[in-house]
């Protein structure tokens with residue numbers, strides 16, 4: 001029998017596309033499976049980022065996206081054991097909801113109330129969160145130790161919580177400001193319960209209070225979605241409040257240079273893009289699953305390339 005090779009496949013072979021896909025083509029019977037559970041999951045850059053790292057390290061793993069509806073989460077998690085999936089990332093909207101389905105969670109994940117990494121060791125599922133450590137490592141890689149740094153966090157949602165706990169644990173003095181004041185109060189109370197009275201303060205989300213707070217701060221961190229695609233012209237703080245001595249971080253990575261980062265650069269401040277945190281949290285997950293040192297720079301470049309080809313992105317996986 002003669003098999004006709006479609007023109008598209010012939011072109012791919014000639015252009016080297018098959019070489020680029022060599023990792024996927026090398027999946028064998030003993031290849032271990034990793035993945036990400038989310039809804040939606042189709043815009044996740046984690047498969048590109050993790051498979052590029054797996055290929056660079058020459059590991060016998062493959063990382064795949066799993067679209068999991070909220071009402072199917074329990075079944076999906078049980079399925080991880082049945083299928084002997086080695087580990088998964090958890091993204092929107094399952095980061096909190098997954099906790100009751102796991103055998104145990106780390107102290108950090110329990111405090112933050114969020115899991116983004118599940119490890120399966122002999123059928124025992126353990127949850128952890130690498131969001132806070134990922135942010136902390138990306139800041140430290142850029143600017144050194146944060147001990148004693150005074151940080152103002154904009155937002156009081158899940159990302160703010162993960163980042164605030166990591167910063168306070170590392171010796172930062174943290175203030176929180178949020179559109180909905182009560183949520184900032186709740187988060188500050190949770191931090192003070194965990195780390196002691198005075199560990200976190202709340203700043204009213206109005207220019208006067210923010211100006212005063214920022215004059216005594218070294219670092220400003222945006223954890224809100226303000227400025228994210230498709231509204232890149234928005235900014236979470238009045239740009240007139242920015243100063244050249246500030247370190248300004250944005251967890252938004254789409255666009256890469258948010259308006260906040262552009263305004264901060266304009267006034268001479270140092271800036272850090274959310275893509276760094278994205279790569280670091282993924283790198284820490286990969287290290288947990290495989291025990292290998294993850295190639296953070298390669299992962300960041302792969303995430304950038306995937307972002308460039310996908311356009312819209314949701315969540316931080």
Ligand code: ATR
Pocket residue numbers: 154155156157158159160178179180183223224225226
């Ligand atoms: P995540 O898990 O990414 O942190 P989240 O838990 O939904 O997401 O939290 C989103 C944060 O962005 C909240 O602090 C939210 O403020 P509210 O508590 O007032 O809702 C903040 N946020 C979202 N849209 C905002 C906007 N347009 N202006 C100001 N803050 C906004």
